[in-house]
Amino acid sequence: MKTNVVPFGPVNIGGSKFAVIAGPCSIESEDQLLSTAKFVKESGASILRGGVYKLRTSPKSFQGLGKSAFDLVRLVKQETNMPFISEVTDPRQISDLYDLVEVFQVGSRNMHNYELLKELGKTDKPILLKRGLAGLVKEWLLAADYITEQGNEKVVLCERGIRTFETVTRNTFDINAIAHVKQFTNFPVIADPSHGTGVKELIAPISMAAVAAGCDGLILEVHPNPSEAKSDGHQALKFDEFEKIMTDLKKLLPVFDKTI
Ligand code: PEP
Ligand code: MN
Numbered sequence: 001m002k003t004n005v006v007p008f009g010p011v012n013i014g015g016s017k018f019a020v021i022a023g024p025c026s027i028e029s030e031d032q033l034l035s036t037a038k039f040v041k042e043s044g045a046s047i048l049r050g051g052v053y054k055l056r057t058s059p060k061s062f063q064g065l066g067k068s069a070f071d072l073v074r075l076v077k078q079e080t081n082m083p084f085i086s087e088v089t090d091p092r093q094i095s096d097l098y099d100l101v102e103v104f105q106v107g108s109r110n111m112h113n114y115e116l117l118k119e120l121g122k123t124d125k126p127i128l129l130k131r132g133l134a135g136l137v138k139e140w141l142l143a144a145d146y147i148t149e150q151g152n153e154k155v156v157l158c159e160r161g162i163r164t165f166e167t168v169t170r171n172t173f174d175i176n177a178i179a180h181v182k183q184f185t186n187f188p189v190i191a192d193p194s195h196g197t198g199v200k201e202l203i204a205p206i207s208m209a210a211v212a213a214g215c216d217g218l219i220l221e222v223h224p225n226p227s228e229a230k231s232d233g234h235q236a237l238k239f240d241e242f243e244k245i246m247t248d249l250k251k252l253l254p255v256f257d258k259t260i
Pocket of ligand 1: 025051055106107108109130160195
């Protein structure tokens with residue numbers, strides 16, 4: 001089916017251009033975000049990611065800087081001129097985040113949060129809707145309908161792996177889901193091999209597989225010093241590892257009539 005084109009700020013998702021969204025799992029400091037943003041931009045990423053509000057399994061884990069990150073995000077956006085995506089974890093955050101982000105991310109844990117989806121459907125910002133950790137593709141598509149029913153058609157799906165019996169990877173990246181979305185729906189789809197594998201050595205090969213399956217872009221976690229990351233350090237790419245993926249993507253994408 002024909003894929004919708006959804007603008008993430010100045011970057012179109014779903015056309016012949018392939019989009020790379022990159023940045024840290026959580027925003028930790030100005031230095032961390034700025035150095036990462038500059039590097040990923042130079043390597044060809046067009047959208048910056050960074051968690052401000054984090055949904056963590058343990059309440060004792062770092063929960064994100066919240067509002068105290070807003071000023072530094074503004075500064076980094078100004079310096080790099082990159083559109084910014086961040087997760088909205090609660091409808092009460094929508095109005096505050098509205099002026100900060102070009103794209104609202106709905107995290108895996110909130111795919112079934114229908115009140116959040118309905119509220120986002122009343123906004124005019126694009127939404128990146130992650131698949132729930134145990135979400136059927138059918139349920140994921142119905143979750144997207146909760147947003148579009150309210151009038152916001154700017155929905156992009158994100159496959160980020162599902163929980164299965166397998167334990168060598170954090171999640172099982174469902175390549176079938178990407179092919180399914182492309183064949184049978186109009187939604188663009190972004191692949192998240194960072195959460196999809198949770199193993200940084202597997203991110204490069206699964207990124208290439210996702211391109212071959214037809215994804216419209218990738219979202220990748222990058223950190224200047226993964227061993228000190230406050231979340232998801234085990235799956236964060238170092239700068240040189242990210243750069244190598246970008247080099248490989250630039251070789252692979254033309255096979256599928258796409259460019260970065
Ligand atoms: C994230 O993108 O950092 C994140 C929390 O992802 P997910 O919702 O897919 O677990
Ligand atoms: Mn993460």
